[in-house]
Amino acid sequence: xxxxxxxxxxxxxxxxxxxxxxxxxxxxxxxxxxxxxxxxxxxxxxxxxxxxxxxxxxxxxxxxxxxxxxxxxxxxxxxxxxxxxxxxxxxxxxxxxxxxxxxxxxxxxxxxxxxxxxxxxxxxxxxxxxxxxxxxxxxxxxxxxxxxxxxxxxxxxxxxxxxxxxxxxxxxxxxxxxxxxxxxxxxxxxxxxxxxxxxxxxxxxxxxxxxxxxxxxxxxxxxxxxxxxxxxxxxxxxxxxxxxxxxxxxxxxxxxxxxxxxxxxxxxxxxxxxxxxxxxxxxxxxxxxxxxxxxxxxxxxxxxxxxxxxxxxxxxxxxxxxxxxxxxxxxxxxxxxxxxxxxxxxxxxxxxxxxxxxxxxxxxxx
Ligand SMILES: [Zn+2]
Numbered sequence: 001x002x003x004x005x006x007x008x009x010x011x012x013x014x015x016x017x018x019x020x021x022x023x024x025x026x027x028x029x030x031x032x033x034x035x036x037x038x039x040x041x042x043x044x045x046x047x048x049x050x051x052x053x054x055x056x057x058x059x060x061x062x063x064x065x066x067x068x069x070x071x072x073x074x075x076x077x078x079x080x081x082x083x084x085x086x087x088x089x090x091x092x093x094x095x096x097x098x099x100x101x102x103x104x105x106x107x108x109x110x111x112x113x114x115x116x117x118x119x120x121x122x123x124x125x126x127x128x129x130x131x132x133x134x135x136x137x138x139x140x141x142x143x144x145x146x147x148x149x150x151x152x153x154x155x156x157x158x159x160x161x162x163x164x165x166x167x168x169x170x171x172x173x174x175x176x177x178x179x180x181x182x183x184x185x186x187x188x189x190x191x192x193x194x195x196x197x198x199x200x201x202x203x204x205x206x207x208x209x210x211x212x213x214x215x216x217x218x219x220x221x222x223x224x225x226x227x228x229x230x231x232x233x234x235x236x237x238x239x240x241x242x243x244x245x246x247x248x249x250x251x252x253x254x255x256x257x258x259x260x261x262x263x264x265x266x267x268x269x270x271x272x273x274x275x276x277x278x279x280x281x282x283x284x285x286x287x288x289x290x291x292x293x294x295x296x297x298x299x300x301x302x303x304x305x306x307x308x309x310x311x312x313x314x315x316x317x318x319x320x321x322x323x324x325x326x327x328x329x330x331x332x333x334x335x336x337x338x339x340x341x342x343x344x345x346x347x348x349x350x351x352x353x354x355x356x357x358x359x360x361x362x363x364x365x366x
């Protein structure tokens with residue numbers, strides 16, 4: 001059982017801001033998903049982190065990790081046993097996911113990617129990036145390490161869902177905002193497909209909840225972070241501490257983790273933590289937008305009103321085809337095929353009914 005967080009870090013936001021004055025509606029660059037196997041840490045703007053709130057969240061997260069782990073261990077079907085083996089099977093799965101995003105009321109448009117494949121991201125990124133989505137060309141690629149022994153049993157299902165949510169126009173706002181909103185929608189879609197009994201979806205959801213819970217607990221213990229109750233954050237406002245962390249919390253985190261993970265999972269997770277701890281600022285940032293904000297808001301909604309407290313946003317796709325596009329790399333206008341996106345629109349408040357069913361009715365977490 002690996003503790004992992006899959007998501008994306010938007011590498012393009014700076015480019016997009018710079019380019020906006022000139023070509024406001026053309027998006028350049030990739031949205032890249034980051035894989036954080038192991039523990040994790042967080043980022044961002046949030047403000048009132050009283051010790052008591054952090055301590056309560058820490059306790060609850062360890063409890064959630066244990067509940068998700070116990071349920072995960074009862075499952076007979078894991079993603080690795082049922083993942084698509086042929087391109088037609090993958091195509092069918094992609095179509096099902098896009099329709100499920102629509103059924104969740106999370107999009108006003110159903111957009112299929114132009115292609116989905118696996119790729120070698122090269123040194124460095126190969127260890128971190130889970131998947132990417134290119135909003136200009138509609139291309140999704142996933143890290144080929146999902147198919148090698150390197151990432152073990154780690155499922156690529158939720159990463160595919162995440163990138164397909166981006167593909168519906170989910171790249172509005174700061175990198176932290178757009179990734180958190182994308183990941184929250186993806187989690188509800190994975191929960192819906194788990195409840196509909198899509199093979200492998202439940203295992204993916206439970207291992208994801210376990211990994212995220214351990215990750216956010218690590219963020220609290222190691223980086224002195226706390227829950228983040230809004231997606232309207234910016235990575236520039238990182239308010240974590242890189243000094244030693246809370247030794248009592250760290251010890252408890254370590255003992256829970258050792259109790260839940262198999263020796264193989266623990267070794268793999270330790271290796272991931274070491275890799276990320278060599279990049280502490282990025283670690284905290286990645287944790288913030290992919291794990292802390294998302295899990296905080298998912299638990300707030302699932303155990304509370306059942307609905308997200310703020311609306312998410314998407315860009316409407318206007319058209320594709322050949323267009324004159326500003327290329328910031330060459331500093332010139334170029335004729336390229338690419339998508340044209342309209343002004344951002346706000347979506348209805350997302351209902352987290354499927355995740356609530358899992359957390360409330362099945363796990364008894366809330
Ligand atoms: Zn992403």
